[in-house]
Amino acid sequence: MADFDVDLFVIGAGSGGVRAARIAAGYGARVAIAEEFRIGGTCVIRGCVPKKLMVYASRFKDDFDDAAGFGWTVSAPSFSWRKLVSGKEQEISRLSAIYRANLDKAGVLTIDSRAVVEDANTVRLLADGRQLRAKKILIATGGTPVLDPDIPGREYAITSNDVFDLPSLPGRLLIVGAGYISVEFASIFARLGTKVAIATRGENVLRGFDEDLRNGVRDALIHAGVDFHFSHLPTRIEKNSGDLRAHLTSGIYLDVDHVMLATGRRPHTAGLGLETAGVELDGLGAVVVDAFSKSSVDSIYAVGDVTNRLALTPIAIREGHAFADTVFGDKPTAVIHVNVPTAVFTTPEIGTVGLSESEARAIYDCVDIYSASFRPLKATLSGRAEKVCMKIVVDGATDVVLGVHILGDDAGEMAQLLAIAVRLGAKKADFDATIAVHPTSAEELVTMRTRTARYERATMGPEAPDAIAAVEA
Incomplete structure (x- = not known):
């Protein structure tokens, strides 16, 4: 039984699985990938991408309201849910087709079927019952919504x-x-x-x-x-x-x-046959893996939400790439799940990276907080009652920035760039020495000079904060 049909069989063609398949194929591996729904996974089909399109749609309401303050006369707008849904479907179909085309270009065999694990090196396709032997199997099936609470109706x-x-x-x-x-x-x-x-x-x-x-x-x-x-x-x-x-x-x-x-999501492992193959799962059904995404079975790996390490699309992509580098590129690569930037696309949105204030205070003996809340320039003419909130969390002993947290327009965009600084160990003094871009909300991140609170383990309480004035642009 030494012969294999493929070097790698990937179950799940979402962000992590597709990246792993393409990179592995680039190293010369014979790769097949199976997907039971649509190529692209949760993020492209029913997650990040369609959600962000709906976020954009929803924000036009505020834009129409704000326009009057800037001299525009706008007739009463109307909204078509059907048109939005149709446009959304057209875009995710386009993206799904691009994912499939990229797999084809990489030489990956794409199979439209649910696949289950039979043993450490065998998968079975439910569409036709075929069995395929694979030197390595990658589980990249993502997560699924939790149907809680379990109540009548x-x-x-x-x-x-x-x-x-x-x-x-x-x-x-x-x-x-x-x-x-x-x-x-x-x-x-x-x-x-x-x-x-x-x-x-x-x-x-x-x-x-x-x-x-x-x-x-x-x-x-x-x-x-x-x-x-x-x-x-x-x-x-x-x-x-x-x-x-x-x-x-x-x-x-x-x-x-x-x-x-x-109420949450859980790893999508039910019915995959992993337990039969000897793969260890945790209490939530997540595949237990090591730093290189290997499961308890040497030939079976897992990446993305199915491992319940950090359920973010960019993490799944990075883990998929690292897996391919490790297993097929002879470049052992472990993904570090710290200082990962993330955004919450409410309106206003959140952009954040690093430790929160409470997390930092639980770890470090001395924590300095720099914070500001101010009215953005756009709101001065629109008349909108909104504030931008920013917070920088600093190690009081070393001046290293431990976390940055923003609530306001384009907070997610700011967090992406701030993550570079935090990852490189920038100090608050580095922020202070950086020239501001004016007029922007982001300039507040490099002009916050006054510490608003210090927490020391010995005193377990904030010193009297210096008064800071809200910045009225």
Whole structure:
């Protein structure tokens, strides 16, 4: 049984799997990749890309409102959900075709079928029952929405997989959960005209993010009309004629068009045959891997959300590339999952990299905080009540910047560039020595000279912060 049909068989043609397949093929490996749905995976088909297109659509509402302050007279705009969905579908179909074409150009055999693992070197295609022998198998099946809470009527709910293709714009939407998927769609639909409510077991949104940014997003959503039900979850969902009635633990009920469950995602490993092959899974079903993405079986690897290390598309891509470099390029490469920039595309959006204030205080003996909240220049004429919030977290002993957190327009763009500085170990003095670009919001990052708080382990409390004036552009 030493003969193999391929050197690498990839299960899942999302961001990580496609990158791994192409790079491995570039090293001369014979590669096949199987996908049961559409080439491109969650990010391209029902995640990052269509979501960002909807974010853009939702922000035109604010742009139309702001135009009057800049001298424009705009007639009452109208919005077509069907046109947006049609445009979105056209774009993701275009991208999916490009992914497929790039696989073809790389010499990768693309198979439109679900594939399962039979043993350490064998996969079976469910479309026709064929078995293929592979020297290496890569699991890149991503994640899938969690259908929680498990309550009567849960079958009437939708998830983020469904929300992109609703037949019409919901008039009323209840979102369950308060993570990034929840707040992003709440922000989108509230601006498109939907009456949005969020129910969550927690007392705030975006657990794990810096506290000031969490509060800022929450307040912005409230200002946009989102109705929060903190510390309350649905107990049952009833289907009435034409709508749904969601009963909450608070005792009240909400009549809505849709209930969207956004309480998290879990690794998509069910039914793949991994346990039979001896692959170790953790309690969530994630493939347990080492620093080089190898599972407990020497011939089976896994990358991306299916490993539950850090569920971000760029991480999956980097892990896929590193896997191919390691296994087929003779260049052992481990992905470092620290100082990873990320964005939350609410309006205003979050851009963040590095440690939050609370994380830094738990690790370092002395932490300095530099923060600012100010009105952006655009808001002076638009009259919009919005603030940009920025925070720099610094190691008080070494002056090294540990984290940067931004809430405001283009925060995600700023975080991408800030990640370079944080990764290289820039100090606060380096930020201070950098010339500002004026007038921009980003210039505040290099002009914040006054420390707003210092936390020392010995005192466990902030010194009296120096007064800082809000910058009115």
